[in-house]
Amino acid sequence: MTEISPSVQPVKAAPARPRGLRLSKSAGRRVRLTITYVLLVLGAITMAFPLVWMLLASFKPEWQILTNPPIWIPSEWIHAQAGDTTKEIPLWYVDDAEGERVRVFDIGTRRYTTVVDVDALAGAMVAVPPDDLSDARAEEIGDVVLNVRRHKDGGEVVALARDGQNLVVAPVDAVVEVAQRLPLDYVNSGGRAALTVGDFRFQARELEAEGLTVVPLGPESQLTVVVPEDAAADVFLVDPEALGDFEYFPIGETDLPLYALDGYPEDQRFIQVGLETWQPVLDLDEALEYGFTVPTGDLPGTPEMRRFEQATLPVYTLTGEDGTAQEFVLLTQTGPNSMVLPVEHADTIRLSPLEKLAFPFVKTVNGVSLRFLDDYFEHGEKQSVGIVGSRVDMAMMAPQSAIDDAFDVDSGSLDRVLKIRFRYENYTEALSRDMGGATFATFYKNSVIVVALNLLGIYLSVTPVAYGFARLHAPGKNTLFLVLLATMMLPFPVLLIPTYEIFRTLGMINTLWPLFIRSFFGSAFFTFLLRQFFMNIPRELEEAARIDGANTLQVLWNVMLPLSKPALMTIGIFTFWWNWNSFFEPFVYVNSIKNFTVTLGLAFFKGQYVYSFHWLMAAGMTTILPIIILFFFAQRYFIEGIQLTGLKG
Amino acid sequence: MRSSALRPPRRSRLTPLARREALVFYLCISPWLIGLLVFMIYPIFRSLYLAFTRYQIGHDPVWIGLDNFRRLLDDALFWKSLGVTVQYVIGSVPGSNLVALGVALLLAQKIRGVGVWRTIYFLPSVVSIVAVSVMWYYVFNPQYGIVNGLLEMIGIDGPGWYTSETWAMPTIILISWWMVGTQVVIYLAGLKGIPQEYYEAVEVDGGGVWSKFRHITLPLLSPVIFFNVINGFIGAFQVFDQAFILGAGSGRPNNATLTYMLNLYKQAFEYGAMGYASSLAWVLFVIIMILTMFILRSSSVWVYYEAERK
Known part of the structure; x- marks a missing residue:
């Protein structure tokens, strides 16, 4: 290169040049090194992330595995015990009316729609071709949600009905004045009515309580009804057959369907918190110690169906060789063999929600296959239970008094009540899973x-x-x-x-x-x-x-x-x-x-x-x-x- | 042969001591010799023979000439599996080599904690492909997988990955770009072997990063690239584990992950067509041989051997 050739390199010729060169060179090196590190870190994240994600997932409970958005840190969902039952109800954090963060559980959903009193809009309505309007977009204006469309000549309108090929619209500002948000099932319970206002005809509903005839416009929205966690203590189980008719009652700031229950005073009302399938279980030790096998053919006639706690199981009376009669509960049957248990040892029989009994193990006891779980959690304690009898649908109910503080929230604002916990049981469970004679x-x-x-x-x-x-x-x-x-x-x-x-x-x-x-x-x-x-x-x-x-x-x-x-x-x-x-x-x-x-x-x-x-x-x-x-x-x-x-x- | 030319004439008649040494030699290598005969030479000839027969385990092979090869030409599964495999080879070999070369170039810089970085980049290649595929099966879950979750956060509707006929193979190819540890190690060794003076020479000539890479790194690394490409190529044609796990063992969805080896396995061990499967194996062998030869031939154009210079 010419600049370093001897002819142009007298000692004093360009003293600034090499220094400047060196500076820019080291700056360049620093930039290059920074880029290198940035790329290295990005690459390392890409390389390590899937493995880290796998490691985290291996410590998560099943429900955290596939969630959207993802839950990053393995944790445990805190539950409340539902009364005396074995059911655990998941808790959520939500901001209540005072803006305070409270722990609640979900007792159902309410769907809402927007209705308008079209009579009050008589002067504001016009029919326009649909091509003049943009697509509808749901917007929250004031207390209501409306499907707002933009007219091509400017101005925002809400479509109210069809008029032949055209749409009947009114300006948003006018509609908001006469619109209100009401529970969908309440609106739908009103009688259908054909309403004519000016030249336009509407499909309307008559709401007696309001003394109004309104046109439901939508959009429909859904809210979750929640109650503070204390209410869980009052939850109890009933046979769904015992549920009477329901009526809507104002509770807190919402309306909820409340049921009368057979066997309770008529003026008492109850809310249904859930309806699910339950399975009788009993302590495994009890079943193994006192239960025994009899040939199914030896069981006499039709059994008496008897209640044990909430569970109903068949009871047979067998007469021994010495002539004494003894009562036995039938636990389970496998082909010609039946496993029975003397009634006096049956006091651990209770119902468990089916969801807690996924993936049971099976062991054969004297020719009968008994399904069991040895990591069954009840009231926070690990137990071993045998799965017996047949499944039954049960309704979880709570008295009206327990849900005075119920309120509606947007389901998106619910946050699970979580406690960080690495669920190491995933490992013991996975490794002990029996896959046809091998683990x-x-x-x-x-x-x-x-x-x-x-x-x-x-x-x-x-x-x-x-x-x-x-x-x-x-x-x-x-x-x-x-x-x-x-x-x-x-x-x-x-x-x-x-x-x-x-x-x-x-x-x-x-x-x-x-x-x-x-x-x-x-x-x-x-x-x-x-x-x-x-x-x-x-x-x-x-x-x-x-x-x-x-x-x-x-x-x-x-x-x-x-x-x-x-x-x-x-x-x-x-x-x-x-x-x-x-x-x-x-x-x-x-x-x-x-x-x-x-x-x-x-x-x-x-x-x-x-x-x-x-x-x-x-x-x-x-x-x-x-x-x-x-x-x-x-x-x-x-x-x-x-x-x-x-x-x- | 060079070695026979160097052999001294007395070797033709062995002295007692040399005979003893030869005996010890053959004794020493006898395990390998037996293995060679039983597990290499016999199987090759047997396999070649079976390729021309109709054969089920437990029955005698029936010579059917070229029928297996004729059948293969009409076999939609053969063509499908070949297409799937070629798709994998084309996607995975250049892609993973580019990734590996990039990572190796980064690691070859004067950086702190090379050991830590190398460990991180190498780790994915250490664990079994089955475990890794099971992990990706979770990560790429179309509904709730973290990949689609992250894509959704930036407003992209993620594809169906391994559940989609068009995306299943690209998913497996993407995974191969992630397991580049061994290639990185080889490239890194190659880069270390390039004398520093060459770079200094470029610097003296005023060349920047790009000219260093273009005129020094690339030519001097080309034998290593060649080696990695050939190796990757042979391996990619025999891809099995990833496709088996992500395609649920049956080439799901709609044979989009039915690789050549998976098809061969199914023909041999699920349908019991051992003769046909042997012909499939030989066709694969020939395809790999021809393509390797092709790359070898082409290597004189793009691979720079230092020996040629001297």
Whole structure:
């Protein structure tokens, strides 16, 4: 370059130039470094985020897994106990009328619509072609919500009815004056009426209470009715048959349908908080200790249906050999066998909401399959319960007095009452899930066996082969080494079917044998790797041992192997890595779930529990954990191994 | 062969000591030799034979000449799976190599905490593809997955990902761009091997970042790029795990994730057409060979070998 050529570089020629150059250069470097870091951080987020998201998901309760917007931190939804029942009602935070944040639960929804008294608009209405109007947009104006359209000549209007091809509209300002928001079911309960105002006809409703005939315009909106959490204490269960007629009553600032209940004074009214399916359960210990099996045929005639708490179960009277009669509750039946329990031990029978009993376990007791749960939570305590009898629909009711403070809120303003909690149970639940005779414990055991035997096989076979190729001379050695290198290029799909045949002939299909046996016959990649390493060990060391009278095996064991630790580590780590992660081969050679490896087990688990992402993520985390730990402790060997040959399994 | 030319003449008749050494050699490599015969050489010939037969496990193979290959030409599933696989290869190999090269270039800068960064970028490639696919199955959930959730936050209506026929394969390709750890490591090793003086020379000539990359990094790294592309290429043609998990094991939706290997697996082990599956395997082998040859040939144009310069 001309500027640094000697002719233009006298000492004093341009003293400012290099300094300025250096400054701009270091500034440029700083900019470049900043961009590098920004890109690195963005890239690292992209790389790590899915794994972090998976880790977080593995600690979330099921309902937090698929939410929109996402819930980031695993947490627990706080519930209120519904009276004496086993039902837990989820709580929400909401701002009440005074703007105070209160804990509430949801007792239903109210739908509202906007109505107008068109009589009062008589002078303001005109019919216009629909093409002159824009599309309707819901807007909140004053107390009401209206579907506002823009007219092409300017001005905003609300469409009130059709008039042939045209729409009858009135200016927004005029409509707002006579519009009000009313509960939809109240409006719909008014009688239909055809109304004519001027030249226009309307479909209207007669509202007796208001003494008005109004036209419902919409849009409809929905609000959630909530009550403070204390009300949950008064909730009780009734048979839905006991519900009488309902009427709308003003409660708080809303109107709610209240029911009369059979068996209660007529002037008392109740609100229905929920209607759902319940299942009788009882303490598992009680059932196992006192319950026993009788042939179904021995149960006499028709049973008496008896109430235990809220549950109804059949009771049989059996006469013993000594003539004494005893009453038994029928718990459950499997084909010819029935499990019964003496009535005096039946006092733990109660109803549980079905939602708490998802994914029960099954155990066979004297020929009867009993469904049970050992992680059933009731009043905050973990219990073991047996699932018995048949399901029943029950209504949850609360007395009018309990819901005096009810109010309406926009459902979007409800926030769950949450407490941060990492739900480690996802792991225990996922890992203990029985998938037809095997759990993840089985898969772990199998994977450990496969990896261990592969390690053994690889070390036993690769060491002498690599030594042979590195140190010994024999005719045909070079050709054989070329063959060894060539086998690395061989695509496995071509070998797949004959290899399967071989294992089938040897009776190894559906066992773990195909997953490790080939390791005992060497591996081209590892042999190559170790041979290169052996070649770099000075021959003198070996010869010294030979002079001392060591044979080949002793040389290998005492000289070569201790010096090859890095290569042996790499081999071991890669063997672990590839075999732990391997999916295709176990998938082809193993069908029985008892012989699944973890990757295969995870794929199967995914097939079984497609929508139980909380378990799926927990199970996934446990399968990748050993590799991640290995990677953190031995990263160097991973990287050196890859660099050495650039080969990926 | 070079080695035979170097062999001293006395080797043709071995001394007792040399004979003993040869014996020890063959003893040492015997495990591999047996493995070679049983698990490599025999299967290759057997597989080649089976490709020309109709064969079900438990029955004798029936020689049917070229029928398997004729059937294959008319087999819609074959063409579908080949198309799906080619789509994957075209999407994943250049894409993941670009990502890996970019990451390697960043990591090769003089930055703090290279080890930490490298760990983060490498981690996705360490864990099993099955676990990773299960994770993406959750992340890409069309209704509530975090990806569509985040897209919605910025006002984009996310696609159906693995549930959509058009998006299923792009989803799997996207995942492959994420698992670039091994390629990054190889590129990084390649970058470390480029002498610093070359860059200084460019700097002296007044070249900027781009000319350094264009005239030094790219040519000197081209053998490594070539190696990664070839490797990625061979691997991509045999893609199975991701497609199996995200396509629920059956190429869902509507065979949009039916890769070549998945089709081969189904033909062999679900439909029991072992002969046909063998012919599929050989066709794949030939396709890979031809394309590899093609890339090898083309490499003289774009791969810069230092040896040529000397």
